[in-house]
Amino acid sequence: MAKIVNREEMAQGTIIMQVGDVYFALIGPLGAPTHIENFGKVVCVGGGTGIAVLHPIARALKQAGNEVTTILGARSYDLLIMEDKMRAASDHFHICTDDGSHGHHGFVTDVLKDVLEKDNMDLAVAIGPIPMMKFCSLITKEKNVKTFVSLNPIMVDGTGMCGCCRVSVGGDTKFACVDGPEFDGHKVDFDELAKRLASYLDEERTSLETFEKCKAQ
């Protein structure tokens, strides 16, 4: 019979879920919806698990009539997710791997520079690790291409009350959970965000070790 994992068990942090187990509760969607319209030519850049977030956005942009160029990156080809789905949502498609196991040997930023040299883009969407979003935004800023990024600060309540997810955007404090998660990439203080995300690294390491130990038992 399926086990229902409740909030108290989750709080202990040692739950290992099995296939068929279910969460007691989930809330969502939270935050502001993505603004979709026919911008014209859009370049979508995705890295790591950010690709899962990028997929419905790229698909909606294509359905709205945009010409979508997609650039996906991963450390290695075996870590790349949703290739087929992203390909189906794109008019032009590029893969980059850090180790050269597939596609361009290098970073998404190399291909982004290339795409922007060859074509005039009306919008860029970059979703992935913070350094990737930061450097994509720097590149698109040089070309004056409006860019939005999806931010993933640490969140607690997800409803705008705890302040944990605050980010600086154009000098203003925003809460990613209610004001975002998407913001103008040219205005985000990525260095501050990276610092805040590293606040609980020791605790995260301890949690991972505990998880590994439980899994081994």
Ligand code: FES
């Ligand atoms: S997660 Fe608490 S305010 Fe956003």
